[in-house]
Amino acid sequence: MHGTIKPVDEARERAYSMPLADMDPGHPELFQNFTFAPYFERLRKEDPVHYCKDSMFGPYWSVTKYNDIMEVETNHAVFSSAAALGGITIRDVSPDLRRESFIAMDQPRHGPQRKTVAPMFTPTHLDDLATNIRKRSASCLDNLPKNEVFDWVDTVSIELTTQMLAVLFDFPWEDRRKLTRWSDVATTLPGPQGLVATDEDRMAELMECAGYFGKLWKERINQPPKSDLLSMMAHNDATRDMDPNNFLGNLILLIVGGNDTTRNTLSGSIKALSENPAEYKKLRENPALIDSFVPEVIRWQTPLAHMRRTALEDYELGGKQIKKGDKVVMWYVS
Ligand code: HEM
Incomplete structure (x- = not known):
C-alpha cells in the first residue's frame, strides 16, 4: 500500500524533474x-544565477546565493x-501607476531623501521609543x-505593528487600521482573489491615503x-516640495516597510517557537538569548522574499552574462 504523498514531496519531485530552463521560482x-x-x-x-526566459512577470534572472546577492545589492x-x-x-x-520613492530611486536623489527620515531610526532614538514599545x-x-x-x-502581529506605525507617523490613533489597509492594498496582486479587483481600484484607495496624509502634512x-x-x-x-507621486511613493514605502516585515516576523516567530x-x-x-533569536528568526522566516534591480549595463555574475536592461531578482528567501 502506498503512503500519502505530501505536497512538499510532490514539490521536490517536480522541482528536480523539470528542465532547469523551465524553472520559474517567482511563480506566486x-x-x-x-x-x-x-x-x-x-x-x-x-x-x-538562473535565467527564466518566460514568466507572468516577463523574463528575469534569479540570484539565489549569499555572495552573488551581496554583489548585486552593493553595486x-x-x-x-x-x-x-x-x-x-x-x-x-x-x-x-509608477510612483517614485527613495527605495526605488538611485543616487544622487536617493541619499538626501533617505537622510530626512534617518533620525527616526538611530539607536538612540529607538532606545527612547523602547519604553513606549514595551508598554504597548x-x-x-x-x-x-x-x-x-x-x-x-x-490580535497581536497586526495590532502591534499598526500601533507602532501610528506612533512613528503620529497618526490619529482611532484611524490606525487605515494604515494596515493601505499597506495591504499597496502590495496585493489585484484580481478576483486579491484585496482589490483592479489596478484602478487600488489607485482609488491609495488616493484616499494621499488625501488623508495631505491634510496631516498641512x-x-x-x-x-x-x-x-x-x-x-x-x-x-x-522632501518639502515632493511632487504628489513622490509624496505618495514615500508614504507607501514607509507604511509597507514598517508593516508587512514586522507583522510577518511576529507571526513567524510564534510559529517557529510552537x-x-x-x-x-x-x-x-535564558531571556538573554532574545538578542540572537530576533535576527535569526528574521533570517529563518524571511519576511521579505526578494528585491529586484535592473541592469544598467552588461555584467558578468557567477559566470552568466547579464545584459543591459535585464531584470535581476535577489532571492533573500533562498
Ligand atoms: C523584520 C523587519 C524588516 C525587514 C526584514 C526589512 C527589510 C528591508 C530590506 C531588505 C530593505 C532593502 C531593500 C532594497 O535593497 O531594495 C529595506 C529597506 C527599507 N526598509 Fe525595511 N525591513 C524591516 C523593517 C522595517 C521597518 C520597521 C521600517 C520602517 C517603518 C522599514 C523601512 C524601510 C525603508 C524606509 C527602506 C528603504 C531604505 C532605503 O532606500 O535606503 N523597514 N528593508
Missing part, C-alpha cells in the same frame, strides 16, 4: 502553497532600483483572551518640527 503559487524551498535548493546547487552603479525602470519588485508596475506590547499580551482560540495575526508643516516621520519630511529641504518547543524552552530559561 509556490509561495501560496509554501512549496518554493526545493526549487531554490536545486537552483543553489545547479544554477545559482549601485550597475544595478538600479529606479521606479522608471520597473523598481524593486519582480512585477513591473504599469507606467501610469505588554498591554497587548496581558489582554489576550485566555482559554479560547484567537487569531494571533490580527498641519505639520505649519507647526514647529517634531520627531514624527511626516514632520521630518515636511520640514526638510529634500514548532520547536526545545528552542522555546531555552528562550524562556
Whole structure:
C-alpha cells in the first residue's frame, strides 16, 4: 500500500524533474502553497544565477546565493532600483501607476531623501521609543483572551505593528487600521482573489491615503518640527516640495516597510517557537538569548522574499552574462 504523498514531496519531485530552463521560482503559487524551498535548493546547487526566459512577470534572472546577492545589492552603479525602470519588485508596475520613492530611486536623489527620515531610526532614538514599545506590547499580551482560540495575526502581529506605525507617523490613533489597509492594498496582486479587483481600484484607495496624509502634512508643516516621520519630511529641504507621486511613493514605502516585515516576523516567530518547543524552552530559561533569536528568526522566516534591480549595463555574475536592461531578482528567501 502506498503512503500519502505530501505536497512538499510532490514539490521536490517536480522541482528536480523539470528542465532547469523551465524553472520559474517567482511563480506566486509556490509561495501560496509554501512549496518554493526545493526549487531554490536545486537552483543553489545547479544554477545559482538562473535565467527564466518566460514568466507572468516577463523574463528575469534569479540570484539565489549569499555572495552573488551581496554583489548585486552593493553595486549601485550597475544595478538600479529606479521606479522608471520597473523598481524593486519582480512585477513591473504599469507606467501610469509608477510612483517614485527613495527605495526605488538611485543616487544622487536617493541619499538626501533617505537622510530626512534617518533620525527616526538611530539607536538612540529607538532606545527612547523602547519604553513606549514595551508598554504597548505588554498591554497587548496581558489582554489576550485566555482559554479560547484567537487569531494571533490580527490580535497581536497586526495590532502591534499598526500601533507602532501610528506612533512613528503620529497618526490619529482611532484611524490606525487605515494604515494596515493601505499597506495591504499597496502590495496585493489585484484580481478576483486579491484585496482589490483592479489596478484602478487600488489607485482609488491609495488616493484616499494621499488625501488623508495631505491634510496631516498641512498641519505639520505649519507647526514647529517634531520627531514624527511626516514632520521630518515636511520640514526638510529634500522632501518639502515632493511632487504628489513622490509624496505618495514615500508614504507607501514607509507604511509597507514598517508593516508587512514586522507583522510577518511576529507571526513567524510564534510559529517557529510552537514548532520547536526545545528552542522555546531555552528562550524562556535564558531571556538573554532574545538578542540572537530576533535576527535569526528574521533570517529563518524571511519576511521579505526578494528585491529586484535592473541592469544598467552588461555584467558578468557567477559566470552568466547579464545584459543591459535585464531584470535581476535577489532571492533573500533562498
Ligand atoms: C523584520 C523587519 C524588516 C525587514 C526584514 C526589512 C527589510 C528591508 C530590506 C531588505 C530593505 C532593502 C531593500 C532594497 O535593497 O531594495 C529595506 C529597506 C527599507 N526598509 Fe525595511 N525591513 C524591516 C523593517 C522595517 C521597518 C520597521 C521600517 C520602517 C517603518 C522599514 C523601512 C524601510 C525603508 C524606509 C527602506 C528603504 C531604505 C532605503 O532606500 O535606503 N523597514 N528593508
